Amino acid sequence: MTSPHNDVQPVAEPGTGYVRKGDGVPRVDGRAKVTGQARYAAEHLADGMIFGVVVNSTIAKGRIATLQLDAARAVPGVVEILSHLNRPRMRKLDLFYKDMTAPAGSPFKPFHSDGILYSGQPIALVLADSFEAARYAASLVRVQYVQEEHETHLLSHLERSHKPSRLKAGFSPPPDETGDAQAAFDAAPMQVSAEYYAGVEHHNPMEMHASTVLWGEDGHLTVYDKSQSSQNSRWMVSHVFGIPKHRLTVKNPFVGGAFGSGLRPQYNLILAVMAALHLKRSVRVVLTRQQMFTFGHRPETWQRVQLAARADGTLAAVLHEAIAETARIEDYVEVVVNWSGQLYKCDNVKLGYRLVALDHYSPIDMRAPGAAHGIHALEVAMDELSYAVGMDPLALRLHNYSERDEAQDLPYSTKELRACYEQGAARFGWSQRPMAPRSMREGHELIGWGMATGQWDAMQMFARAHAELHADGRLVVGSAATDIGTGTYTVMAQIAADAMGLQLEDVVFRLGDSTLPVAPIEGGSSHVATVGSAVEGVCEKLQKKLFALARRLDDLPFAKARFADVQFREGSMVLQGGPGGSCAISLQQLLARAGETRVETKYLMLPNILKQKKYVRATHSAVFCEVRVDEDFGTVRVTRVVSAVAAGRIMNPQLARSQIMGGVVWGISQALHEETHADHRLGRFMNHSLAEYHVAVQADVHDIDVLFVEEDDRIVSRLGAKGVGEIGMVGVAAAVTNAIYHATGRRIRSTPMTPDKVMTPGMGWEARDSAVGIGVGLDPRSVAR
Template identity: 70%
Template sequence: MNARDPAANLATPVALGTLVKRLDGHAKVTGQARYAAEHLMDHHQGLDPATSPDVVHGVVVNSTIARGRISGFELSDALAVPGVLDVLTHAHRPKVRNSGLFYKDMTSPGGTPFRPLHDEHIHHSGQPVALVLAETFEAARYAASLVRVQYEAEPHDTHLLSNLRRAHQPSRLKAGYSPPPEPRGHADAAFEAAPVRIDASYYAGVEHHNPMEMHASTVLLGADGHLTIHDKTQGSQNSRWVVSRVFGLPRSRVTVRNAFVGGAFGSGLRPQYQLLLAVMGALHLNRSVRVVLTRQQMFTFGHRPETWQRLRLGAEPDGRLTAVLHEAIAETSRLEDYVEVVVNWSGQLYQCDNVRMEYSLVDLDHYSPMDMRAPGAAHGVHALEVAMDELAHALKMDPLALRLKNYAERDASKDLPFSSKELRACYAQGAERFGWHGRPLAPRSMREGDDWVGWGMATGTWDAMQMFARARAVLHADGRLVVSSAATDIGTGTITVMTQIAAAAMGLPIEQVCFELGDSDLPVAPIEGGSSHVATVGSAVQGVCEKLHKKLFKLARALPGSPLARARFKDVRFADGMVKSTLDPAAALRITDVLSTAGVSKLDEKYLMLPNMLRQKKFVRAVHSAVFVEVKVDEELGTVRVTRVVSAIAAGRIINPHTARSQIVGGVVWGISQALHEDTLTDHRLGRFMNHNLSEYHVAVNADIHDIDVIFVEEHDDVVSSLGAKGVGEIGIVGVAAAVSNAIFHATGRRVRSTPMTPDKVMRPEGTA
């Protein structure tokens, strides 16, 4: 899939680091972009999916209890609705493989994944228990309301804070999970001996992703039995993997496409239950089926886990840290040990000789939590950064000065240097832009009308990851370049940046380059997560273009009378659609002339990008940020407005400042939302999330967002990737909520230690929030 604005960037040579407008913008704003629930059933006849007789609509029925078993169904009323074709249940569905091993996807944690319509057992409230299939969506949804389910309820438990004592050590069987490092020094003794100590607990409630596009799967059944699936996913090949294994289908019979994804933020890392239900419906009826979840049903699968943390910091009177103790307890399901890296950052971010970190889980009757933008860091770094602000206040020390006092030049937990770390520059440039030098030390020192004004800051950090990927490039005789990989664009600008990398590598105008993605049949790519796509897929794109360089150069040298006959490969460059000698400006050939003269219709290359693990393992690879925030607090009402944010980012080479800035701004907006608004509330008597809609689950809106200033600090790093690029997706949110919390304290003198920091907490006496 490739989508571009036909009027954008025409005949424009591009270089890495230059601003390129989004190539998919035109398709999105004009409605030409098709999402998972919008694909036509018959591409040849152009039938509208809303009216095509070939599409069957599926609507999910969800459980109303949190734990127990299904004792029976009453389906007669539902089946009597005109247009209803059938109702699938655990007792009436196509055959699937039984073992939970077949349901494991490429990001599964330890344990057995949830298996929709597997048996009569209920594991959490909202669990799918039936699928109504009908000729129209309206008929399916009405019939779903008529499905009656009989349950035998069992005692359930969904309360984390009352179960902290039964926390257990988690399984380590999740890709990317690093358990806390072994303790170093004598943290407990050092803390007890410290002249200045902070001992505080922090709490983060459940959050749900709520991207604009709800989860949906459209399964198109071909005449030959081939399944073409349009799925809301961050990894088309991951979804294909699960479908083929669960239903015992060869991979050649399944194609998954995700051309456009309307936001995901981690919710699409794992295939969600609507995918398997849609395939069940298609195989059962031998027809194409679409299943779209409602907004309310978006609250019936994974979420950012509820987490309790305790931070203990010990310091000398001059601010030098002598002890760091960080404990975290998070929720998981009864089926899986979902894990995050929550506490590890506390052993990496600041220099301290005595550190102990612990992380454990409590299994509850919820669906397994799942990754949400900056999993682990969004609340782990939050607790650390609020505790550092508390320490600065106890020391009567500037919060920025405290962080600089304890600046870590290397990761003491791993005893390794950073591949690059320009955090000092982030502090300096962010503080200057914000005007931090004018901040009074004492809380309740600034007022504007009826509002108290506070300034807070925090540090952010996130891993700089690189995985493996393949890319294919086809250079046509007319100068068109088509590059492809099964990558995903979840709204981050992948299409634009990959096109830009290829165009810059080949020296072609951007309108001559097409990047294809979003199809499981394309060369292998990792799931789009962890802010790793540019460093991974981008490096593969660069690599395949470099292979084309060598082929083109060989052809150019061999041409009769070639001006490059005696040139060496190291002395040529590809620019302006030409192969040019860097030693002789007159020695140059147009790429199209090289191909046509050589009688070559196209050059076709493939490339496998493998990280240089031998080199990378000698370093800690991370991105860093410094976040500065201004808040205005109406103390009588407890309302908080975030009026200014400066976010200074060190993320290696910025390929496209336009899309990169958008990622940071989006992360800051979500950080503000995390800080002040987002909280999924549970009625523990029912074991059910209660505010499962956007009228009661509050997110930041335009009126909540004011000035956001993004600074990209210059940083060179060829360890993370050959491009020098690190990810910018997650780092934008890390530290934002902590900076807001610290600013609220500076404004009011009240410390809020839980998120979200709602008006009732802001008005409470210190220590009760």
């Protein structure tokens, strides 16, 4: 049976009532998700649907010599097998394959040649009338390769790093050096010089990537894609295949987590559309969990941080360099080192960022890209420096607190980081912390307390929104936004309900459809500041249209009133103390008397760039952490975390707190569990399943306390809001690292901090009592992993 196209539109439960911005409102999409009404990309069916299963390469570099397909074609139900040998006509130029977030270089183009660029590359698509037949047939495909020598180990090729291209929106190269950092470092009495390493991490959202293409009788394609932007997916498909936008609709009303993996359209989308056009039938392509490791990832990164201070703890020099991996074909970039020139006041700062091209798929953004690595290294180095100068780690940070960005010589739009330090420390009980490592113990466990700072950009893009008020009092607001589990449905409906004075259950927010008004890709913690501002803007325009209708009613005093005298509350337009007196009329009555079945309007929200460019816009946090370490076994329990966050006005504390908690859990996972291991002889990721790729589970999560400090930033957005998606993760792994040092006296400089590292001093970057006023660190090329 063909899947209906009228997707579920989440609405608040009856009785939710009137809400305002800042209320803790439960998710309006909660019931649809827990009852199965919410359908994801792989849950849409059509008559005669064809199922596609991808065959992936088993070598890292070379070319395909032969594809042996006879056994696969002989499987009953197999309809076709597509590869570079018979792919349909497609455009070839790189430009057509560049999505809205593509880095500089040549995007990967599936099936365009016999060349193999990385292990796991899609090389064939088996299409059958059942998933089971396609899966079995795919296992029978045999490939012979001409193999070439590959390079997949970052630490073996640091010497050939290069400066990245600047051709990516949102990438800010490190600023020029201020002062003479090396000379200041050499002259300072207190020094820390250390190297830090983070291995590859892969996104593992619960919903695996999938694309379902529904073939319409008129040739119109309706595509359900696991994506963080329906319009970005439509952009790529339209350009790659030359399909006019009016013949193509992409939808993503429900997304089961993404964390950056859906910012760029993945190869399943191109293959599914390719197959649908070739067969002129509906097609579904779903990646397996193992195939979720065959596209982008958080890049492997090496860093060196050098900090120098005077005897009183005043920073004299900051030097921070990073080298990260990228693909042969693209320069994927992150802002890794720039934070080190912003967080603390210092006159001598030198930053550097370079890339090494390897035989991997291009890395992609993963929650808090760049900051998860860069701030981690900086904050661990700051902890090391605190011991070198004999200061409490929090006191050292407050001593070097920066009120403005020294590198750009700009003030912050708002910066309540000092309040984060103060309130977080008070909640945690930081004043009771003994300075000396190994000074707290309970039974067989050593106890340690650590802390770190977090920062993330507070971004705002541009967006459009459309609003319709119906005669029955329903308000429908729409924008092509995305809800990846962050609460977009709820917060946008909440902003609209507050603006119009309506009950939340009378408001529907439509998203996840490429035909809706333009919205940015859901990433970078920018959706509330961007789309939320557009929603409030369109509601304000709607208010003015309703006010214009009311002024035509001769028997009411609105004609003599000003718009500023009107309020919208409890379903009515209310005039208090106007020239003609006070009155109120319900919005339903207003439309009825005006003879209107609905009133609609649209709005374009453009950031005030001229105003915003005069400031550095950022969210901040202070993370305090307690660990308990079994030194005999090297096991670490993170028993307590306090995260104090400054992120502007919080639109919904209940959902925002969940976002921060999720970030903290992921920070614990980064610190202790997550890493994708490669066999560099094969150039292949080996632990490509949730059985072997370790993530934090319920037993790893204990007490997490989240507090939001008061902040209102009207530079970032008209709402006063920033974003909370990324900031919750930043600094957590560093706080865990610093707490482990406080517990054990062992400094660990690579993540994850697995038990072997914790119980064995001197492994890799790890050293005992390393930061007592001396330079430390190993040449990473000499360390075997």
